[in-house]
Amino acid sequence: MKLSTKISLAELHNYAPDKIDLFIGCASFEKRSQSLARAITPNRVGHAVFCVNEDYAESASKNIEALKNLYPSKHEILNIRTDAPLLAADHFSETLAAAPIISGGTIFVDITTFTHEQLLILIRILRNSVHRFKIIAGYTGASQYATDLPDEQKWLSKGVDDIRSVLGYPGNLLPSRKLHLVVLAGFESERAEKVIEAYDPAIISLGIGEQSASISKEHHATNAVFHRKLLELVEKKATVIAKVEQFQFSCIDPLDTRRTILEQAKKFPGHNTVIAPMNTKISTLGTALAAFEEESLQVCYAHPKAYNTHTYSLPGSDCRLFDLTDELDAMTSPAEL
Numbered sequence: 001m002k003l004s005t006k007i008s009l010a011e012l013h014n015y016a017p018d019k020i021d022l023f024i025g026c027a028s029f030e031k032r033s034q035s036l037a038r039a040i041t042p043n044r045v046g047h048a049v050f051c052v053n054e055d056y057a058e059s060a061s062k063n064i065e066a067l068k069n070l071y072p073s074k075h076e077i078l079n080i081r082t083d084a085p086l087l088a089a090d091h092f093s094e095t096l097a098a099a100p101i102i103s104g105g106t107i108f109v110d111i112t113t114f115t116h117e118q119l120l121i122l123i124r125i126l127r128n129s130v131h132r133f134k135i136i137a138g139y140t141g142a143s144q145y146a147t148d149l150p151d152e153q154k155w156l157s158k159g160v161d162d163i164r165s166v167l168g169y170p171g172n173l174l175p176s177r178k179l180h181l182v183v184l185a186g187f188e189s190e191r192a193e194k195v196i197e198a199y200d201p202a203i204i205s206l207g208i209g210e211q212s213a214s215i216s217k218e219h220h221a222t223n224a225v226f227h228r229k230l231l232e233l234v235e236k237k238a239t240v241i242a243k244v245e246q247f248q249f250s251c252i253d254p255l256d257t258r259r260t261i262l263e264q265a266k267k268f269p270g271h272n273t274v275i276a277p278m279n280t281k282i283s284t285l286g287t288a289l290a291a292f293e294e295e296s297l298q299v300c301y302a303h304p305k306a307y308n309t310h311t312y313s314l315p316g317s318d319c320r321l322f323d324l325t326d327e328l329d330a331m332t333s334p335a336e337l
Contacts, residue, residue, distance in 0.1 A: 006318045009140070012039040015321060017108070017136060019053050021101040023048040023233035025110035026118070027067050027077075027276035029059040032315035033113040035140040039319070040108070048075040049101050051091075051114070053082050055236070059309040083303055084175040085167045087117050092125050103131040111281045112140045117166050117301040119281055123249025123288045124168035127328040135324045139282050141215040145187055149311075151222050156187055156312060159305030160194040165274075169291050173272040180271040183256065183265055184249055184257075184287065189226040191302040193233055195276045201213070203271060204234055204263045205245040209279055213250035215316070223279070250286070253308055254322060257286025262294060274298045282320065289327055 007015050012283040018038065025035050027050045037048070042052035048071040052064055057079075068075055078095055101107065107126070111119050126135055146154035157310040165171070173179075183192055185208055196204065208227040214220035234244050247264055250256035265273045275297055291297045 001119065006320060007319055009035055009039040009319055012036070012319060013041050014137065016040050016044065017045060017134075018104050019046070020044050021046045021105035022099050022107045023110070024051070024107065024165075025049075025067070025112075025139040026051045026053070026114045026124070027060055027064045028053065028113035029056055029063070030113050030313050030315070031063060032140045032142060032313060033060075033063050033110075034070075035315050036110045036112065036138045036319060037067055037070055039142050042071055045071065045108075049078050049095055049099070050075060051078045051080050051118070054079050055081050055083060056307065056309065062254045067149070081131060082115055082118075083162070084325045085117055085121060085164075089121050089167050091127065092122050096125065096129065101133070103133070106134040106136065108136045108138060111137050111285065114281065115301075116277055116281065116284045117303070119284055120166045120288050120301075121168055123285065123328075124299070127292065133325070134328060135328055137285060137322045137324055138319055139280070140319045141280070141316040143316040144314045145219075145222070145312065146308055147311045147314055151225050154187060154222065155308055157191060157304035157307050160191055160302045161305050162303040163195055163198045164301060164303070166299045166301050169288075169297075169299035171272070171274065171291075172296040173298060177270060177272045180205065180265070180273045181274045181276065182261060182273060183207060183230070184279045184283050185223065185227045185230055187222055187226055188278060189229040191304060192230050192276065192278055195300060195302050196230075196234065199274060201241060203243045203245070204241055205247055205266055206230055206234060207249045207264075208249050209251040210248040213256065215251055215280065249279075249283060251283050252320060253290055254282055254286035257283045258289040261287060261290040261297075265290075265294065265297060272298070274300050276300050282322075285322070285324075292317060
C-alpha cells in the first residue's frame with residue numbers, strides 16, 4: 001500500500017488518478033461528503049455512485065442535490081439504510097457488478113461519510129470481487145465536530161438500538177473461550193459503553209489515537225476526554241473485567257492501525273477477540289485489513305438511535321489518499337461475502 005501525506009484539497013488534482021472509472025461516495029448530512037467529489041476534476045470521472053441513507057435522506061438533501069449537480073449526466077443514487085446492512089451489501093454487490101468498469105479499471109472510494117459498518121462491508125465486497133481493480137481510498141477530516149458545544153458536552157450520536165457483528169467479519173468465536181474486546185475509542189463514549197456492556201469482556205484493550213497520528217491536536221484532545229470517560233467506566237467494572245490494557249493507535253495510517261490491532265490481539269491467545277472500530281474511517285480501514293489477515297477476529301458495530309445531523313462536523317481543508325490495490329489483491333481466491 002502506498003500512503004499519502006496530508007494533501008490540500010486545492011491540490012488534490014495533482015495527486016488523484018488522471019482517469020477514475022468509478023467514483024463511490026456517500027451523500028450524507030455532513031457537508032464534507034461533497035469535499036472530495038468537488039476537489040476531483042469531474043471530467044476525470046467516468047461514472048459516480050452516491051449512496052444515500054434513506055433514514056437520513058431529508059437531512060442530507062442539500063448535499064445530495066449538490067452532488068447530483070456536480071456530475072449531472074453520469075451519476076446514480078444508491079439508496080441504502082443505516083439499519084439494514086444486508087440491504088447495503090446486496091446493493092453494493094449489484095451496483096459493482098453493473099457498473100461501467102472492467103477489470104484493471106480504477107475505483108475511487110470516498111470513505112469519509114459512510115458509517116463504519118457500511119465502509120467495512122463495501123471494502124469486503126471490493127476485496128472479494130472476481131475482478132481486479134485499482135482501488136484508491138480518499139478521506140477528508142473534519143475541522144470541528146459538534147461545532148456548537150464545548151469538548152465535554154460534544155455529541156455525535158445518541159442511544160444505541162442494536163449491537164451486531166459486521167457482515168463479512170464474523171470471526172471464529174469459540175464458546176469455550178473468554179472474550180477480549182478491543183475498542184478503538186473515538187468521540188462517542190455512549191456507544192462504546194454499550195458495546196462494553198453488551199459483550200461483557202473478560203479482557204478489554206482500550207485504545208486512544210496517538211497524538212502524533214491524529215487528524216489534529218484538537219481532535220486528539222477531544223479523543224482523550226472521551227477515552228478518560230470510558231476508562232473510568234471500565235475501572236468501575238474491575239470486579240468483572242479481569243484485565244484492562246491501554247494502547248495507542250494511528251488515526252491516519254491504516255497499515256499502522258492493522259499492525260497495532262494484530263499485536264494487541266496476539267497478547268491474549270486462547271481468547272475470542274472482537275474489535276470495535278469507533279475512531280476515524282482510516283482506522284476502520286486498518287481494522288478491515290487486520291480482519292482480512294486474521295480471520296478469527298470479529299468486528300462489531302453499534303447502531304445509534306440518532307445522529308447530530310445539525311452540527312455533526314465542519315469540513316476540513318485537507319485530505320489523505322490511500323492506494324489499497326495491493327492489500328485487496330492479497331486474497332488467494334475469490335469468495336462470496
